[in-house]
Amino acid sequence: MKVNRKIVECAEGLLALSSSNSSLEEFRKLIEEAHNHLHALRKRGQDVLAQALTVRITKAEELQKQAEELQKQAEELQKQKRK
Numbered sequence: 001m002k003v004n005r006k007i008v009e010c011a012e013g014l015l016a017l018s019s020s021n022s023s024l025e026e027f028r029k030l031i032e033e034a035h036n037h038l039h040a041l042r043k044r045g046q047d048v049l050a051q052a053l054t055v056r057i058t059k060a061e062e063l064q065k066q067a068e069e070l071q072k073q074a075e076e077l078q079k080q081k082r083k
Contacts, residue, residue, distance in 0.1 A: 024067055031060050 034057050041050040 024064065024071065027060070027064055027067070031057060031064065034060070 034053060038050055038053050038057065041047075041053065
């Protein structure tokens with residue numbers, strides 16, 4: 001099924017981005033896309049796939065928060081370094 005393949009690609013993309021140096025903006029866009037696929041799955045009654053994607057999205061969102069916090073810390077360190 002075409003939708004399932006797209007969802008798998010999205011989940012794989014989330015995992016790949018989480019382990020690379022991609023920008024936070026790219027990561028946010030992919031999470032948003034995953035949410036869209038999740039809603040489509042739920043509308044079709046594909047609860048098992050929806051649950052699997054939900055787990056991946058949750059992990060990706062946690063990683064995004066960690067990355068944002070690290071980015072803030074790095075910016076603070078650079079400010080202190082300039083002083």
